[in-house]
Amino acid sequence: SQQGEEDPQALSIQEGENATMNCSYKTSINNLQWYRQNSGRGLVHLILIRSNEREKHSGRLRVTLDTSKKSSSLLITASRAADTASYFCATALSGTYKYIFGTGTRLKVLA
Amino acid sequence: DGGITQSPKYLFRKEGQNVTLSCEQNLNHDAMYWYRQDPGQGLRLIYYSQIVNDFQKGDIAEGYSVSREKKESFPLTVTSAQKNPTAFYLCASSIGRQIAYNEQFFGPGTRLTVL
Numbered sequence: 708s709q710q711g712e713e714d715p716q717a718l719s720i721q722e723g724e725n726a727t728m729n730c731s732y733k734t735s736i737n738n739l740q741w742y743r744q745n746s747g748r749g750l751v752h753l754i755l756i757r758s759n760e761r762e763k764h765s766g767r768l769r770v771t772l773d774t775s776k777k778s779s780s781l782l783i784t785a786s787r788a789a790d791t792a793s794y795f796c797a798t799a800l801s802g803t804y805k806y807i808f809g810t811g812t813r814l815k816v817l818a
Numbered sequence: 819d820g821g822i823t824q825s826p827k828y829l830f831r832k833e834g835q836n837v838t839l840s841c842e843q844n845l846n847h848d849a850m851y852w853y854r855q856d857p858g859q860g861l862r863l864i865y866y867s868q869i870v871n872d873f874q875k876g877d878i879a880e881g882y883s884v885s886r887e888k889k890e891s892f893p894l895t896v897t898s899a900q901k902n903p904t905a906f907y908l909c910a911s912s913i914g915r916q917i918a919y920n921e922q923f924f925g926p927g928t929r930l931t932v933l
Contacts, residue, residue, distance in 0.1 A: 749924035808861040
């Protein structure tokens with residue numbers, strides 16, 4: 708199974724609301740990253756949090772990392788219709804150059 | 819204008835044919851990756867390369883082959899041995915030198931359809 712598993716698989720919210728997505732992983736990591744993918748496009752890097760960090764902010768994004776629970780969450784505040792996309796977590800396995808992607812959360816923001 | 823490019827955007831293949839997907843980057847990145855994405859699913863790693871003339875199999879390498887003769891280029895060949903090649907293929911690169919600080923940069927993808 709995949710290293711990263713996001714939940715929920717799909718999320719539908721109204722514009723202005725906050726969206727929270729969660730990611731769980733199984734093994735030791737160097738860092739955890741969140742990416743966004745618009746339909747039929749490549750992925751765009753959003754934020755990277757290292758294994759020794761617990762929280763990180765970037766604009767309307769807030770990411771937390773709990774290495775004891777092997778989980779991370781991505782919070783998008785004051786969502787906009789343009790945030791509609793799929794969001795993936797990716798973990799960089801310790802000692803390798805290999806990244807493992809989760810199955811993604813499909814976010815739909817209704818105007 | 820730095821970035822990572824993939825070509826073609828759409829590719830159609832007849833059963834039994836080999837096809838090669840192009841991936842080029844001018845970011846001076848050491849590491850390059852190929853992923854496969856099926857509808858509604860995440861990315862699965864096919865092959866990755868940390869340095870020129872070296873590459874490793876990912877989780878689903880069967881039926882695929884790669885080469886890394888130049889730092890800028892990492893072409894993927896989908897062979898006739900790949901039983902279900904219809905998918906969206908994504909190429910990515912990263913600096914590769916310090917894994918703890920690396921983000922991946924993705925190309926726009928190639929959608930391969932087997933007729």
